[in-house]
Amino acid sequence: MCTTCGCSDNTKATVTNLATGETVAVDEHHQHDHAHHHTHRHDGHHHHHDDAQSHDHSHHHEHGTTINLEQEILAKNNLIAERNRGWFEGRNILALNLVSSPGAGKTTLLERTIHDLHGKLAVSVIEGDQETINDAQRIKATGCKVVQINTGTGCHLEADMLARGLKQLQPPVDSVVMIENVGNLVCPALFDLGEKSKVVILSVTEGEDKPIKYPHMFRASDVMIINKIDLLPYVEFNIDQCIEHARSVNPDIKIFQLSATKGDGLDNWYNWLTNTVKINGESVAAL
Amino acid sequence: MHELGITRNIIAIVSEQANAGKVIRVTLEIGKLSAIMPDAIRFCFDIVARDTIVDGATLEIREIPGLGRCRECRKEMRLEQLFARCECGSNKIDCIAGEELKIKEIEVN
Numbered sequence: 078m079c080t081t082c083g084c085s086d087n088t089k090a091t092v093t094n095l096a097t098g099e100t101v102a103v104d105e106h107h108q109h110d111h112a113h114h115h116t117h118r119h120d121g122h123h124h125h126h127d128d129a130q131s132h133d134h135s136h137h138h139e140h141g142t143t144i145n146l147e148q149e150i151l152a153k154n155n156l157i158a159e160r161n162r163g164w165f166e167g168r169n170i171l172a173l174n175l176v177s178s179p180g181a182g183k184t185t186l187l188e189r190t191i192h193d194l195h196g197k198l199a200v201s202v203i204e205g206d207q208e209t210i211n212d213a214q215r216i217k218a219t220g221c222k223v224v225q226i227n228t229g230t231g232c233h234l235e236a237d238m239l240a241r242g243l244k245q246l247q248p249p250v251d252s253v254v255m256i257e258n259v260g261n262l263v264c265p266a267l268f269d270l271g272e273k274s275k276v277v278i279l280s281v282t283e284g285e286d287k288p289i290k291y292p293h294m295f296r297a298s299d300v301m302i303i304n305k306i307d308l309l310p311y312v313e314f315n316i317d318q319c320i321e322h323a324r325s326v327n328p329d330i331k332i333f334q335l336s337a338t339k340g341d342g343l344d345n346w347y348n349w350l351t352n353t354v355k356i357n358g359e360s361v362a363a364l
Numbered sequence: 365m366h367e368l369g370i371t372r373n374i375i376a377i378v379s380e381q382a383n384a385g386k387v388i389r390v391t392l393e394i395g396k397l398s399a400i401m402p403d404a405i406r407f408c409f410d411i412v413a414r415d416t417i418v419d420g421a422t423l424e425i426r427e428i429p430g431l432g433r434c435r436e437c438r439k440e441m442r443l444e445q446l447f448a449r450c451e452c453g454s455n456k457i458d459c460i461a462g463e464e465l466k467i468k469e470i471e472v473n
């Protein structure tokens with residue numbers, strides 16, 4: 078079960094700065110407060126103690142002290158995420174966390190957006206993937222600043238990885254940082270990175286019921302992009318039904334329909350972006 | 365599928381808070397709509413706890429049922445999943461309980 082998913086195990090995550098080609102570990106002194114054991118025993122032997130110990134155990138059980146913790150399990154991540162959020166706010170940077178299933182078109186939409194808004198909006202990118210720097214190289218080809226985070230077995234980005242990535246990226250003030258998360262509609266919903274909004278991308282080849290199959294992600298997102306609408310004539314995809322599903326999970330979700338390759342519908346997305354970024358109180362769209 | 369990572373977080377927090385005492389019970393509150401499966405946490409718990417001060421502790425999980433409130437008529441209702449329709453016809457339902465993911469208390473000696 079869990080062995081396919083190394084969530085929260087940051088020990089193997091790396092950050093690659095595409096400008097320098099340098100790769101560093103996200104947290105070389107990352108330590109859990111417990112020893113890692115890779116020999117899994119499922120026979121329950123570890124519950125057995127010798128007589129003296131088990132007597133000891135039950136004795137103390139009656140007199141143990143209860144400590145009321147009321148502690149959020151993801152508190153550590155949330156704390157770093159809040160720090161990232163403050164970092165962005167202080168620099169007037171709009172940070173968006175792009176999430177989707179693998180292949181929905183995140184990188185394609187980024188390439189296109191960077192290209193089309195060139196000169197209007199400064200964009201830099203944090204790329205998250207388990208392996209390879211392919212996506213970062215695609216983004217680098219657009220001429221924008223990019224840093225690749227490889228999560229290894231981890232199936233999502235976490236706030237401390239982003240913090241490390243930002244140090245390398247050094248995005249300018251009054252700009253946009255796009256964070257392309259690992260293709261996965263489950264785990265990234267749980268891990269705040271400090272972004273302003275999550276943007277969930279759903280392509281029309283995936284089926285209109287994705288919002289109710291993965292409700293947490295659609296609830297956590299402020300924006301839903303329905304991508305690949307150029308393929309609508311060839312697939313069975315009921316857009317109205319999809320929107321209805323998304324709104325039933327998240328009544329406030331903002332929705333764009335577009336084709337990142339053909340360009341249909343991109344204007345609305347660009348308008349939203351340029352209206353959201355304000356420089357000296359004025360939206361970039363008005364400049 | 366992310367429960368192993370979550371369990372590592374739990375053991376790390378408990379180890380920190382226990383002040384080197386031996387932990388004999390860990391009580392969690394997990395909302396039924398939190399995307400976390402209690403059984404998977406139970407499965408991971410003993411494995412991750414081994415050779416830590418949490419080793420051998422009893423894991424108690426209190427599941428918190430989902431509760432929603434209709435935006436239109438303010439009626440509250442049980443939620444079995446994150447979307448629902450109110451009797452009044454509205455599907456604008458806010459989730460007001462059931463997404464908890466918390467270490468409630470621990471028992472230490």
Ligand SMILES: Nc1nc2c(ncn2[C@@H]2O[C@H](COP(=O)(O)OP(=O)(O)OP(=O)(O)O)[C@@H](O)[C@H]2O)c(=O)[nH]1
Nearest residue numbers: 178179180181182183184185260304305336337338
């Ligand atoms: N027809 C069509 N294809 C698209 C569109 N957008 C992206 N694609 C194609 O979909 C495939 C995947 O696109 P990517 O941009 O790599 O998707 P991604 O979400 O970044 O993928 P991962 O990072 O691997 O999760 C590519 O072959 C794109 O050309 C679109 O609007 N229409």
Ligand SMILES: [Mg+2]
Nearest residue numbers: 183184212257
């Ligand atoms: Mg990509």
Ligand SMILES: [Zn+2]
Nearest residue numbers: 434437450452
């Ligand atoms: Zn109602």
